[in-house]
Amino acid sequence: MKILSPYLLFLGDTKDPLSVKTSRGIAQWRPERTVGQISMPGCEVTLNLPELDFETAVQMGAKTFILGLANAGGVISEDWLPYLRQALENGMDIASGLHNKVADIPEIKQLADRLGRHIFDVRHPTQTLSVGNGKKRSGKRILAVGTDCSVGKMYTTLALEQEMKARGLNADFRATGQTGILIDGRGISVDAVVADFISGAVEALAPDNSEDHWDIIEGQGSLFHPSYAGVSLGLLHGAQADVLILCHEVGRKHIRGLPHQPLPHMQACINANLGGARLTNKQAMLGGIALNSSALNEQEARDYCQKMSDTYQVPCVDPLRHGTKTIVDFILSQRG
Amino acid sequence: MKILSPYLLFLGDTKDPLSVKTSRGIAQWRPERTVGQISMPGCEVTLNLPELDFETAVQMGAKTFILGLANAGGVISEDWLPYLRQALENGMDIASGLHNKVADIPEIKQLADRLGRHIFDVRHPTQTLSVGNGKKRSGKRILAVGTDCSVGKMYTTLALEQEMKARGLNADFRATGQTGILIDGRGISVDAVVADFISGAVEALAPDNSEDHWDIIEGQGSLFHPSYAGVSLGLLHGAQADVLILCHEVGRKHIRGLPHQPLPHMQACINANLGGARLTNKQAMLGGIALNSSALNEQEARDYCQKMSDTYQVPCVDPLRHGTKTIVDFILSQRG
Numbered sequence: 001m002k003i004l005s006p007y008l009l010f011l012g013d014t015k016d017p018l019s020v021k022t023s024r025g026i027a028q029w030r031p032e033r034t035v036g037q038i039s040m041p042g043c044e045v046t047l048n049l050p051e052l053d054f055e056t057a058v059q060m061g062a063k064t065f066i067l068g069l070a071n072a073g074g075v076i077s078e079d080w081l082p083y084l085r086q087a088l089e090n091g092m093d094i095a096s097g098l099h100n101k102v103a104d105i106p107e108i109k110q111l112a113d114r115l116g117r118h119i120f121d122v123r124h125p126t127q128t129l130s131v132g133n134g135k136k137r138s139g140k141r142i143l144a145v146g147t148d149c150s151v152g153k154m155y156t157t158l159a160l161e162q163e164m165k166a167r168g169l170n171a172d173f174r175a176t177g178q179t180g181i182l183i184d185g186r187g188i189s190v191d192a193v194v195a196d197f198i199s200g201a202v203e204a205l206a207p208d209n210s211e212d213h214w215d216i217i218e219g220q221g222s223l224f225h226p227s228y229a230g231v232s233l234g235l236l237h238g239a240q241a242d243v244l245i246l247c248h249e250v251g252r253k254h255i256r257g258l259p260h261q262p263l264p265h266m267q268a269c270i271n272a273n274l275g276g277a278r279l280t281n282k283q284a285m286l287g288g289i290a291l292n293s294s295a296l297n298e299q300e301a302r303d304y305c306q307k308m309s310d311t312y313q314v315p316c317v318d319p320l321r322h323g324t325k326t327i328v329d330f331i332l333s334q335r336g
Numbered sequence: 337m338k339i340l341s342p343y344l345l346f347l348g349d350t351k352d353p354l355s356v357k358t359s360r361g362i363a364q365w366r367p368e369r370t371v372g373q374i375s376m377p378g379c380e381v382t383l384n385l386p387e388l389d390f391e392t393a394v395q396m397g398a399k400t401f402i403l404g405l406a407n408a409g410g411v412i413s414e415d416w417l418p419y420l421r422q423a424l425e426n427g428m429d430i431a432s433g434l435h436n437k438v439a440d441i442p443e444i445k446q447l448a449d450r451l452g453r454h455i456f457d458v459r460h461p462t463q464t465l466s467v468g469n470g471k472k473r474s475g476k477r478i479l480a481v482g483t484d485c486s487v488g489k490m491y492t493t494l495a496l497e498q499e500m501k502a503r504g505l506n507a508d509f510r511a512t513g514q515t516g517i518l519i520d521g522r523g524i525s526v527d528a529v530v531a532d533f534i535s536g537a538v539e540a541l542a543p544d545n546s547e548d549h550w551d552i553i554e555g556q557g558s559l560f561h562p563s564y565a566g567v568s569l570g571l572l573h574g575a576q577a578d579v580l581i582l583c584h585e586v587g588r589k590h591i592r593g594l595p596h597q598p599l600p601h602m603q604a605c606i607n608a609n610l611g612g613a614r615l616t617n618k619q620a621m622l623g624g625i626a627l628n629s630s631a632l633n634e635q636e637a638r639d640y641c642q643k644m645s646d647t648y649q650v651p652c653v654d655p656l657r658h659g660t661k662t663i664v665d666f667i668l669s670q671r672g
Binding site for chain 1: 467468469470471472526527528529530531532533534535536559560562563564565566567568569570571573574593594596597608611612615616
């Protein structure tokens with residue numbers, strides 16, 4: 001499955017800048033995959049891309065209409081339906097990261113079928129998967145793991161891919177969640193597969209490759225999140241990672257969504273992830289720590305990273321502030 | 337969801353005694369839930385239950401026709417369809433533990449719908465689940481964990497339930513796989529739920545209960561099985577167990593189905609499971625070791641259990657040979 005680009009990014013009548021973070025991610029990380037944005041009257045958000053109508057977008061080559069926005073409950077608004085219809089009628093596929101499936105709207109599904117267009121509901125995997133087997137695969141792999149959900153694992157892996165590609169390395173981001181899939185046009189929502197197939201899904205996502213190739217696999221959740229740790233462990237086993245990058249948000253008070261659940265200690269989190277990783281790759285090592293340090297000022301962030309680096313003996317950066325150069329240097333020095 | 341009993345157990349034209357292990361489990365653990373068996377011509381297997389025709393079974397009160405047998409690939413044989421039709425026409429529901437769904441056979445589904453009968457495909461959960469939250473629940477819980485798949489977790493939990501009920505304790509087996517569900521008439525196949533909902537499924541399966549109540553939760557897989565460990569970790573977090581029982585088969589050479597994958601050391605397996613369990617229950621303890629010692633003779637088995645008990649300082653038994661009395665004594669002395 002590959003979602004064809006370039007994209008036309010749909011912003012709806014959004015008022016909340018946070019609700020278009022998927023489309024913003026596409027514009028940031030894959031600007032070459034988009035021709036512009038399209039908004040409804042009343043929209044108060046922009047990605048600073050050209051505002052296009054359907055005809056112009058198609059003339060510019062648009063292949064897929066992207067619902068990279070959140071709505072209350074992941075619901076598809078009735079008001080969006082004329083836009084979905086026009087996208088199909090203008091020859092585009094539709095790809096959506098919403099909980100509710102576009103393909104479950106009968107009139108849209110029937111129109112897509114009649115016109116021979118595809119609908120990608122990327123939260124709902126359709127691949128036929130096998131159970132994982134843990135057999136050694138060729139090529140090298142990096143996996144982002146976390147102290148919690150939403151601590152910057154996707155950002156970190158995309159930043160690592162950018163840094164490695166800029167050095168001419170043979171590297172590919174591997175998306176495991178809906179935002180990453182829409183950004184890259186491919187991937188598997190591992191938290192949405194049947195539980196028996198978690199590790200198998202990741203084995204399929206990052207298969208045998210050339211010995212100089214790096215898969216940079218987006219992590220999900222945390223081994224210490226009581227809602228989602230099963231996904232995180234299956235992902236860890238399936239990734240067969242040579243290198244783990246531990247992601248953490250400075251100042252987070254408790255596990256996301258669960259005020260009664262404390263965050264793990266960094267060392268416990270490192271130990272648990274390395275222990276799990278070594279079931280399928282005995283050489284697994286910690287390659288760096290990536291922080292979301294937005295709670296700190298510049299100097300505090302540098303001091304904090306230095307302290308973490310001294311404690312855990314790996315590079316520590318905020319990828320947004322400092323880039324990932326020191327982490328890539330360290331990975332290459334150890335496993336390059 | 338509760339599968340109504342008593343059952344009529346269908347043996348098909350089976351030649352292989354192992355292929356009816358689900359029905360044998362029902363006959364062994366819930367004899368009060370079955371009126372008898374029904375075989376096709378050529379069947380070479382028996383459960384030593386009364387061989388009934390449909391009319392007699394119905395007169396004896398049979399409510400559900402059970403497909404508790406395995407076929408190559410989990411497929412439903414064409415030859416079985418007349419039996420399925422007769423079961424429905426005689427007023428029974430159908431419950432199946434096969435991979436392929438009975439409800440996917442149009443003529444059977446239509447007949448069931450027309451007659452108002454239920455079809456339970458227990459490998460395919462239909463409950464609406466919530467994600468887990470790890471909040472403390474009332475009541476007490478025991479969970480079987482394992483060094484591998486198929487090491488006796490279901491047998492151990494059913495034997496513990498039997499022993500505890502015989503003492504007048506308030507205890508319930510909680511099934512997490514298809515065989516256990518058919519035996520007990522209720523439960524959730526946790527390896528078949530969407531990955532995000534593993535721990536939530538187990539929270540729903542073993543909810544708040546009275547303080548003197550014991551949930552005895554069937555485990556699945558192993559934290560050290562590269563195919564299924566995600567399921568095992570989600571189950572461990574969702575169970576919020578006070579007491580873990582470690583199950584192991586003496587003499588197993590490698591992880592089931594994966595000759596390249598070694599078994600974990602017992603101590604590593606205990607540590608990993610206690611570490612995981614304590615995320616949602618800080619008081620989690622090891623309450624015993626349950627071995628499948630069929631590779632040993634009687635004296636060897638006793639010696640082996642004694643050695644394990646001395647090493648890990650908990651009772652160690654083969655539940656089939658020795659019962660679970662010493663484990664229940666120990667659990668009650670520690671957490672009763």
